[in-house]
Amino acid sequence: MKFPLILSLLSCAMLGSVSAQEFDPADLETARELRASALAGNGGFDVVEDLTTRVGPRLAGSPADARAVAWAEAMLLEAGFDRVWLEPATFPTWSRGHERVAVVSPVEQDFQALAIGYSPATPAGGIEAEVVMLDDLAALEAVEPEVVAGRIVFIRNRMERARDGSGYGPAVQARARGALVAADKGAAAVLIRSIGTSTNRFAHTGGMRFDTAQRRLPAAAISNPDADQLERLMGLGEPVVIHMDIDAQINEAYTSHNVIGQIDGAVLPEEIVALGAHLDSWDVGTGALDDGAGVGIVTEAARQIMALDERPDRSIQVILFAAEEIGLWGGRAWAQARAEEIGRYQVAAESDFGAGRIYAMAAKVQDSARGVIEAMAAELAPLGIELTDRRQAVGGPDFIPAAPLGLAAIDLYQDGTTYFDYHHTENDTLDKIDPEDMAQNAAAYAVLAWLSAQSPVSFGSGPALLERDED
Ligand SMILES: [Zn+2]
The missing domain is CATH 3.50.30.30 (Glucose Oxidase; domain 1)
Incomplete structure (x- = not known):
């Protein structure tokens, strides 16, 4: 959507009407450009290479955790986000x-x-x-x-x-x-x-x-x-x-941080498309697949959007969560802080399943947004991604604590055939990542983020989405 007035009319007054289901053709064209440029890029491989080399394994609460947070803050600033900030998450360490x-x-x-x-x-x-x-x-x-x-x-x-x-x-x-x-x-x-x-x-x-x-x-x-x-x-x-x-050893309380970067939306800056990954890893291996890959994928998707001549209508955030591995502590803190404002979140999607290619998607959105999801799926189809019939999605592990708030979510399913050969082992290292597969992932997240930001309809985060679950 290009015109603020039209967008707000569509958002407020015309929910559910046929015309409100349609993307501006220019936005679809931009989605195709994003898809092509992300596929031709390096998929954020440089990000995961830098993280796993400079920081290495980064168990939540360890000295490397603090170094990872500092690394992430600097990396997101360098990537060009309008704003980067930290939010605390406190948990017992091991x-x-x-x-x-x-x-x-x-x-x-x-x-x-x-x-x-x-x-x-x-x-x-x-x-x-x-x-x-x-x-x-x-x-x-x-x-x-x-x-x-x-x-x-x-x-x-x-x-x-x-x-x-x-x-x-x-x-x-x-x-x-x-x-x-x-x-x-x-x-x-x-x-x-x-x-x-x-x-x-x-x-x-x-x-x-x-x-x-x-x-x-x-x-x-x-x-x-x-x-x-x-x-x-x-x-x-x-x-x-x-x-x-x-x-x-178990220690009572340590405070780490979720690290968040935001691209400010040009039209509806208070509404947010949230892309997630987790920054921590286990202490063995270097956490390349889990979840350095996710950090690279969502950062690269946002970088592709920041390289456009235009800004997204809604704001887009990259959220690098703390302490996922030992108990979703960053996700829990994030959800707790958003109990009163979940309606601002257009959609949430987290990359936390290694670096395998994405082959399918599922969306949990209000029924009136289904047409928009189908139009988005049409732009993901050339990447080999198929829309499933599933109407349930959580967005990823770090968004699970926000599910009871009615968070709208899209799941992009990666091929995990070999993921669990390396998961949480000494063998989770950078050489297991295929940069071309990461580029396919980054292209999918770029299209998802862009079209979610430009959507003529709200995806409907909030209690109404929970009620739909009970039907
Ligand atoms: Zn993980």
């Missing part, structure tokens, strides 16, 4: 000392292991106990306490590989809650099969739920080949004894 997991009977073997985030330390000298193997979290919830009391619980559920990453949700329950449920039953410690699809001999770390009211046990993930080995050892029918030694 730091890894060391972990050692070894079979001591009936054979002796060290396993490749990583402690799980928020795991407490074992008592000095470690824990030595017989292993009880369970299929999954549900089996742990159902087991009689005397079966696991004093023992090391091994949860063996295996994540299945899938393009959409759908194997992650069911399997990750063991990591998120195993150490809490097992604590209630009097177990000594928890081991899980890595939540990941790698067959390499390294472990996948990750977080567990933090709840000050609930006791947690020391917990570690072992590599998939080691989990296979442990299953075979259990199959011998003799008691299997494991020694687990974890050193880790």
Whole structure:
């Protein structure tokens, strides 16, 4: 939309009418130019290269976290955003000392292991106990306490590989809650099969739920080949004894920051298109796929828009969230601060699934915006992106805490076939990123952001969108 008066008439008075569903043809032409220039560009690869080289791994609350925040602020200013600012997010921190997991009977073997985030330390000298193997979290919830009391619980559920990453949700329950449920039953410690699809001999770390009211046990993930080995050892029918030694520290409160850059809208500056990614990573690898790639993709999408001769009608923000990995703390702080103004958010979309190509999209918008979403999808189709029938979307993990406010959201689904080979491991490094795939992502986010900013209709963030969910 080019003309403020017409835009405000359309926004206020003509919602739902046929003409209000249509983009200004000039805006569609600009979307095509953005798509082409982003595809020809480097996709923000330089951004993730710089982040992973200068800052490296950046566990929330660590000294590298503070360096990442300073890096992000400088990077967004350099990129040319009109305004860049920080918003606080406070959370309990966790730091890894060391972990050692070894079979001591009936054979002796060290396993490749990583402690799980928020795991407490074992008592000095470690824990030595017989292993009880369970299929999954549900089996742990159902087991009689005397079966696991004093023992090391091994949860063996295996994540299945899938393009959409759908194997992650069911399997990750063991990591998120195993150490809490097992604590209630009097177990000594928890081991899980890595939540990941790698067959390499390294472990996948990750977080567990933090709840000050609930006791947690020391917990570690072992590599998939080691989990296979442990299953075979259990199959011998003799008691299997494991020694687990974890050193880790939990500190009460640290304040990090969400880093936000804004392109001021020319017509409706108070309305915001929010592009997200998270700045923190695990302490292993360099957080290139998770989520340096997302930081590069959304920054590059915004850079493409800033390079236009014209400004977007609505404001566009890039939000680099703090402390996603250990509990969505940045996302929670962001949502809390927006409880009264969620209606300002035209749409939210976060890139946090590595650097694979985008193949599909889903939108959660009010029904009267569906036509606009279909027109947007037509401009994404040349990138190989298909609009699905799904009317649900959360925008990404850091926007989940804002979902109960009725945040309108678009999900762009990336190919995650190999993502979980690297996820939360020492092997999440820059060489796993294909710059051409990142450029396809940046092109999609540029089109999404631009057309959301130019939309003749509101996408409808607010309680009405929640009511639609209940239908
Ligand atoms: Zn992530």
